[in-house]
Amino acid sequence: MPNKSGAFPSAQTFLIYLLPILLNLFPSYLCAAVEKVSFKTYPQTGIIVPNPMEVSKLPARKTYQVNHKVFSLQFFFNEKDIFGIIIKRNKRRPIHFRWCFFSSCEESRHDYKKVIAEAFNPPFDDGFFSLPYPSYLPYSFQGIEFSSPD
Numbered sequence: 001m002p003n004k005s006g007a008f009p010s011a012q013t014f015l016i017y018l019l020p021i022l023l024n025l026f027p028s029y030l031c032a033a034v035e036k037v038s039f040k041t042y043p044q045t046g047i048i049v050p051n052p053m054e055v056s057k058l059p060a061r062k063t064y065q066v067n068h069k070v071f072s073l074q075f076f077f078n079e080k081d082i083f084g085i086i087i088k089r090n091k092r093r094p095i096h097f098r099w100c101f102f103s104s105c106e107e108s109r110h111d112y113k114k115v116i117a118e119a120f121n122p123p124f125d126d127g128f129f130s131l132p133y134p135s136y137l138p139y140s141f142q143g144i145e146f147s148s149p150d
Contacts, residue, residue: 046074051068052144071095073095077144083128086129091120094117101141101142116129116131
């Protein structure tokens with residue numbers, strides 16, 4: 001269909017009008033392949049630590065940062081309790097915490113596990129969490145691990 005000047009519209013103009021129609025026809029197919037990516041940058045105010053980590057190798061009363069492929073968080077460890085903030089996370093995946101009986105954090109029946117965040121549930125970005133030390137247990141822990149199981 002020619003425009004006012006007698007020429008046909010360009011392909012770019014055609015796509016501008018066609019795209020909203022296609023998005024309304026196939027929204028579930030088009031959105032399934034899109035993954036949200038955050039380009040937001042955060043200052044590194046904590047000491048970056050390996051994950052898992054040995055409790056005895058953490059300097060006393062500092063702020064630490066854990067960078068995982070699906071989350072980043074910072075925490076303060078007062079040699080008993082852990083207080084932290086989730087910097088960013090993939091909301092489709094949960095975040096788990098484990099006090100490890102062994103310093104290498106190999107699995108043990110004496111480990112203490114806690115869920116920090118369930119998938120699609122708070123706390124989200126900038127979410128505060130606290131993990132009190134389970135003082136009722138008759139033994140101590142040697143390691144700490146944050147994870148996100150599939």
